[in-house]
Amino acid sequence: xxxxDPTRPDPARLDLTGLEVRPxxxxxxxxxxxxxRDEPVEDLRLHARLYDDATIPVEVRPRHAYxxxxxxxxxxTWTGDGTPAAAYGTQMPTDGDSAPLATTGLxxxxxxxxxxxxRRLRFLPLHLALEGYLALHFGGPSIAWEEWSQxxxxxxxxxxxxxxxxxxxxxxxxxxxxxxxxxxxxxxxLLYVADALAAAFAVPHPDDYRALxxxxxxxxxxxxxxxxxxxxxxxxxxxxxxDDARIRSLAELRTAVADQEDAWARFHDTTMAGGLxxxxxxxxxxxxxxxxTLSRFLPVFRPKEENHIGEAITDEGGRIVYLKxxxxxxxxxxxxxxxxxxxxxxxxxxxxxxxxxxxEAQLGLRLESAGxxxxxxxxxxxxxxxx
Amino acid sequence: xxAYGDLVAAEDVLLFVNAAITSTGQREFHGDADExxxxxxxxxxxxxxxxxxxxxxxxxxxxxDHNAVLVIRxxxxxxxxxxxxxxRREGRLIACRLATLPPHRVYGLFxxxxxxxxxxxxxxxxxxxxxxxxxxPAFDAVKxxxxxxxxxxxxxLAPADEELGxxxxxxxxxxxxATPLLETWRRAHHEQAxxxxxxxxxxxxxxxxxxxxxxxxxxxxxxxxxxxxxxxLQDSAHRHGASRVRADLAGMPLTRLAAYVLSLPVEDxxxxxxxLTRALESAAGRVAGPHRGSWGExxxxxxxxxxxxxxxxxxxxxxxxxxxxxxxxxxxxGRYTGLWTSGRTDALLARPYGPTPLGRRILDALDTAPSRLxxxxxGWDNAPPGLAAEVLRIWRTRLDPGRRTGVVHVxxxxxxxxxxVRRLSPTVPAVGIRDAEDLPxxxxxxxxxxxxxxxxxxxxxxxxxxxxxxSDHDRExxx
Numbered sequence: 001x002x003x004x005d006p007t008r009p010d011p012a013r014l015d016l017t018g019l020e021v022r023p024x025x026x027x028x029x030x031x032x033x034x035x036x037r038d039e040p041v042e043d044l045r046l047h048a049r050l051y052d053d054a055t056i057p058v059e060v061r062p063r064h065a066y067x068x069x070x071x072x073x074x075x076x077t078w079t080g081d082g083t084p085a086a087a088y089g090t091q092m093p094t095d096g097d098s099a100p101l102a103t104t105g106l107x108x109x110x111x112x113x114x115x116x117x118x119r120r121l122r123f124l125p126l127h128l129a130l131e132g133y134l135a136l137h138f139g140g141p142s143i144a145w146e147e148w149s150q151x152x153x154x155x156x157x158x159x160x161x162x163x164x165x166x167x168x169x170x171x172x173x174x175x176x177x178x179x180x181x182x183x184x185x186x187x188x189x190l191l192y193v194a195d196a197l198a199a200a201f202a203v204p205h206p207d208d209y210r211a212l213x214x215x216x217x218x219x220x221x222x223x224x225x226x227x228x229x230x231x232x233x234x235x236x237x238x239x240x241x242x243d244d245a246r247i248r249s250l251a252e253l254r255t256a257v258a259d260q261e262d263a264w265a266r267f268h269d270t271t272m273a274g275g276l277x278x279x280x281x282x283x284x285x286x287x288x289x290x291x292x293t294l295s296r297f298l299p300v301f302r303p304k305e306e307n308h309i310g311e312a313i314t315d316e317g318g319r320i321v322y323l324k325x326x327x328x329x330x331x332x333x334x335x336x337x338x339x340x341x342x343x344x345x346x347x348x349x350x351x352x353x354x355x356x357x358x359x360e361a362q363l364g365l366r367l368e369s370a371g372x373x374x375x376x377x378x379x380x381x382x383x384x385x386x387x
Numbered sequence: 388x389x390a391y392g393d394l395v396a397a398e399d400v401l402l403f404v405n406a407a408i409t410s411t412g413q414r415e416f417h418g419d420a421d422e423x424x425x426x427x428x429x430x431x432x433x434x435x436x437x438x439x440x441x442x443x444x445x446x447x448x449x450x451x452d453h454n455a456v457l458v459i460r461x462x463x464x465x466x467x468x469x470x471x472x473x474x475r476r477e478g479r480l481i482a483c484r485l486a487t488l489p490p491h492r493v494y495g496l497f498x499x500x501x502x503x504x505x506x507x508x509x510x511x512x513x514x515x516x517x518x519x520x521x522x523x524p525a526f527d528a529v530k531x532x533x534x535x536x537x538x539x540x541x542x543x544l545a546p547a548d549e550e551l552g553x554x555x556x557x558x559x560x561x562x563x564x565a566t567p568l569l570e571t572w573r574r575a576h577h578e579q580a581x582x583x584x585x586x587x588x589x590x591x592x593x594x595x596x597x598x599x600x601x602x603x604x605x606x607x608x609x610x611x612x613x614x615x616x617x618x619x620l621q622d623s624a625h626r627h628g629a630s631r632v633r634a635d636l637a638g639m640p641l642t643r644l645a646a647y648v649l650s651l652p653v654e655d656x657x658x659x660x661x662x663l664t665r666a667l668e669s670a671a672g673r674v675a676g677p678h679r680g681s682w683g684e685x686x687x688x689x690x691x692x693x694x695x696x697x698x699x700x701x702x703x704x705x706x707x708x709x710x711x712x713x714x715x716x717x718x719x720x721g722r723y724t725g726l727w728t729s730g731r732t733d734a735l736l737a738r739p740y741g742p743t744p745l746g747r748r749i750l751d752a753l754d755t756a757p758s759r760l761x762x763x764x765x766g767w768d769n770a771p772p773g774l775a776a777e778v779l780r781i782w783r784t785r786l787d788p789g790r791r792t793g794v795v796h797v798x799x800x801x802x803x804x805x806x807x808v809r810r811l812s813p814t815v816p817a818v819g820i821r822d823a824e825d826l827p828x829x830x831x832x833x834x835x836x837x838x839x840x841x842x843x844x845x846x847x848x849x850x851x852x853x854x855x856x857x858s859d860h861d862r863e864x865x866x
Contacts, residue, residue, distance in 0.1 A: 022742070023771035034742075179417055181693040181742040181769065184729075239773030240746065244781045253781055254750055257774060264771055 012280035014297075014312070017319055019202055021265045022183050024192075027176035029232040031195060033268060035188035041204035041321050044292055044313065147349050147364075152375035164220035164326075171229045174217055182210060188323065190273060191216065194232035197276055197306065198225040202323040204313075222329040238264060275306030276325065291316040299328070301336040335370045361387045393842040400441045400845060401836055402807040403434045405819035407445060407454035408829075409808055410801035413700035417767070418803045420700070426803035427454070435461050439469065443477045444849035446484045447856040448832070449825040455484050456496045463510050464503060478509060480853060483860040485517050490527065493517060494534025501541040514542040520864075525568045528554055530586045587612045605629035614638065618647055636666035641715060642822040644670050646707035649737065656735055664735060671714035674824045678719055685720035686757035688748045689713055689734075690764035691727045696739035706739050708799040709763040711823030716761060719827070724755050728764070743767055745811070746774025753782060759793045761830075765800040766809025766817070776812040783814040795833045797826065 019035040026032075144153050167173050170193065187209050188202030198221055203209050240260045247253050269277065281297035288294075292313050299307040310325030328336065345351040353363040364376060364384035373381060412424045431454075435442045446458055459481050466474060485493055497514055500506070518538065521527050524547040527535050536555045539546060546552035553561050554569050564570040574581035575593045582593040587608055594604040605620065606629040612620065617634045624632035636644060648656065648663050656663060672679065695706035713734050717723045725734060728748050729741050745768040752760055768775040779794065797820040798808035810817040816836035818829045835845050 023769065025742075025769050026772075179694065182740075183742050183770075184740075237772040240771045240777050241773075242777045242781060244785050247781055247785055250750065250753055250786065253778065253786070257746060257750065257778070260774065260777075261771060 012283065014277055014281070014323070015319055016202070016277065016323075019188055019320070021268050022186075023261070023264055024238065024268075025176075025180055026235055026237050027179055028172035028234045029194045029229055030170075030172050030176035031192040031235055032176060032180050033190040033192065033272075034183045034186045035190065035202055036183050036185045037187040037206070038185070040185070040187065040206055041315070043290075044204045044321055143346050143348070145348055147376055147380045148347070149375055149377045164222060165226040167217040167219045167221060170221050170226055173229065177214060177217055180213070182213060189213075189216070190276075192235075192272070193221075193225045194228040195235050195272070196225070196228055196327070197273060197308070198222075198327050200273075200276060200308070200310070200323055200325045202320055204321045220326060222327050222332065224329040225327060238267075240264075276308050286311075292321060294322075298336075301333055301340050303333055303337050304330070305333075307333045307336070331370070335372070338367060338370055338372070360384075390841065396438060396441075397835065397840065397842045397845045399434065400438055400445070400842075401832075403430050403442075404445055404448055404450065404832070405798075405808045405817070406430050406801050406806065407450035407458070407819075408448070408821050408825075409451075409799060409819035410803075411451055411453045411701070414698040415701065415800055415803075416694045416696065416698055416705075416765070417800075422803040423801065426806055427457075427801075430806060431457055431461055435465065439473065440476075441846065441849060443473070443480050444846075444853050446480045447849065447853040449821065449828055451821045452488055452492050455488060456492055456499075459484065460496055460499055460503070460505075463500060463507070463513070464505050466507055466509055474509065478513065479857060481513055482516055483856055485513070486520065486860060486863070490521075490531060491534070494531050494538060497538040497541065498534060501537055506541060511542040511544075514538055515544055518542075518544065523568075524548075524551055525554075525566045526586070529568055529572050529589055583607045583611065585611070587616050602627040602629045606631050609633075615643070618643070622650075636662070637669065639666065639670060640822070641667070641670040641674055641824055642707055642711040645711040645714070645823070646703060648735065649703045649707055649710065653736055653738075660735060667711075667714045668718070671711075671718040674715055675718040678827060680719070680721050682716070682719040682721065683758040684722045684756070685716050685759045685761060686724040686726065686752040686755045687713060687716050687761045687763060688745065688752050689725055689727050690743060690745070690762075691729050691731065691737050691739055692741055692743035692767075693739050694743065694765055694767050703739060705765050705799040706737060708797075708820055708823055710734060710737055712761070712763045712797070712820075712826060715823050715826055720759075724752070724757070726752050742770040744770040744774075746771070746778045749775055749778050753778075753786075753792070757792060760795070761826075762794070762796040762811065762815075763820070764796065764798065764811070766796070766798050766802070766811055768811060779812040779815050795830055797829060797833075 016035070018037055018039075020038070022034040022036055024031050024033045173191075173193075185206050187204065187206055188200070189209075190197060191199045191201070199216075199219065201212075201216060203212060240257075242253070242256045242260060247256060279299060279302075281299055283295050283297045285293055285295045292315055294311065294313050296309070296311040298309050301307060307328045308325040309328060310323060312320055312324075313322035315321050341356060342352050345355055349363060350360050353360045356363060358366070361384040364381060367373065367376060368381060368384075376384075406427060407430075410423055410427050412420060412427055414420045415423060434445075442458065443462060446455060450458070462469075462477050462481065469477065485496075488496075500510060518524075518535075528546075528551055532555065538544075539555070546555060550561075550564055550566060550569065554564065554572075558573075561573070564573060568585075571581050571584045572589070575585055575590070579597050579599060582590045582597070585593070590608050590611065591604075594608075602624075605624045605627060609617070609624075609629070609631040612632065614634070617632055618639065621632050621634045624630075634647075636647075639647070644666055648667065651659075651663075689709040689712065691706055691709065695703070695709065697704040697706070713725045716725070726748050727734070727737065728743055728745060731737065743764070745762070745764060747770075749760075749762065762775075782792075782794075783790075794815045796811050796815050796817040798817055799820050800808065801819065802809045808817050808819045816833040818833045818836055820826065820829055832848075834840060835848065
């Protein structure tokens, strides 16, 4: 897969160099597009650690636990000298400071990404990115304009919960993953539901992919994807088509076949995955380890368009080694857009409204319908309603 | 019937034949058991309702046991709808087919008839004839006790002799039996040594009752196991430490043998390479028989993609069929090339992995300029989808309009949604396959699947096959 200009990739974009597209496999409304690496990345290995209990409160700061579903915790192993890192298997974390509350039977994770042992990093994928999205304007209004409620000023946007569906609830996904035929050297997959890109997933090594392929079922998917999977009819295969008029020998047929394969890759990269690859993202580095950087990225929140958030591990050249994305639903995009605009105008309602081309009252009502009603003072909100 | 109707009828019957060869009502890789059964039930009802003669005639083809039982059952259930002439022909076909079915299937069928309340005179006569042809009534009474009991009761038949009647219906009334096997069965209740003279399945129950350790039991029952029981239990017996359970691969049927080879871990296959290869080749040689080397230049495209792993019910079945076909075609052909979709060259180490780039592989196969191209695949061409169809279409229309190369696609998997095996292309005939041993007969059948031969030829073919089966059966009985 190549970005629009392969010689000088835009650092703010996703650069999937080294991952090649192979023909898609369709099951019902789900389309899986395999990504194959010519050379696996040997010095970064990922491993799934599945938790038996479905809901684990993640303690982000003391006494500030909030409930979020955490499907996996991955362990990243890397070696400094480039030799293959040993697989970890299913081991329990050897952390002494996670303060398990044995009495309630719950495990608390102090931070979502942190050093565990010297050469190990545990992080909770997607959860990271969701947190990033939610924490975008974590502090709430930066200037205490009088319209904002006391609660908004004191506690910011907390409680910060977002809804997502477990992969098992996405209709047809379980079967699609079961019957999918993994390509040799496959290191990733792009998952489409009703031909809307639902998630991109890439790992450094084919062995990791084989281990993690079934865990896609335990990932998070936005409500849009859930609805599409439930409501949409099966999507068609992109069947190969060869023009027979100009073929006079087997060699020519062979060339035509190769053209077909190229045509699919081109079509996919420019059209189907365009919503993911053509846009710039805001990146934030979370952790650095050896030559790898773990970061998360946010879109620019374009309403009524495809918006993906995600997390990625990149090597020193900025190439994607690990990638996981989550497609925001329409309402999530709207909320992100509103917060984005508010922040751009220092949380001043009148200015923001002017910037969006609406009246202040309309903006207030939009905030309310987006689920941010509690941020506004009650009497101000009532005033907007009566106007 | 007009010509168009003829074509439709021929097509209907052929897709039913494909279904009856491949589907066993069990889970497949892509579809579950319910889908398979529902789809199969519909086909049976449809073909029986519209083409009763052909439906009965299908019994003479290599349809699998599951479907043979279903066909017989439906024919007997609807005997009232048939004319006297039809009933006579059906009766002979049924008797003939029952003789080749494994006994537990037949007892299962009798039980299904009992549950369905089918008890007409013809049905009773068929049961009577089949039971009287059994070689050893005492053996059946011990091994298929309940089946035999219910069959006798349902068909109002008297047991072969008075002692057998007592054994089945009032075992407590006898102090001892004159028939040795029945006496052994009686003694096995009290005496551990006696149970080792019983059939394996019966002895297993007694062993559990006496609390005999598994390894001791397996070690001593080994001589009483049937060939397939030995093959099935060999590995688990070795894990238990019973070394006398050792399957003799020499006489094993080809597809069964291929499935066994695929069940072995790669290290074992490497270690026993010579033995396994020899067994597969000799099994293939037996099947090929007089046709050995008569097929000319053959190239096969064999599917070892992940979908060839089958399901929990039919583990690696499609791959086993492909592997068996590989060895059979090598025996049948003068010059043979086998191409696996994964690109592997060592057939013995086949394992289901990766996508299905059938289009590319077919191109490679056509490069070898074969006189006959055989494709063994479940028809899920996905890398890229539809390429195999395009390659075959262009080959047929542009590059080989004179049909120098005969192409046939054999498919081991029934596609429940399509009521047929999945086709690669309308230009290439697709036939279902259950056991690789049937391949020569299926290639014969494939000529009808091209959609150019009509109903008359097909009916003639079915009649010929039926006549062959009946005469074989009569000769067998005369001996």
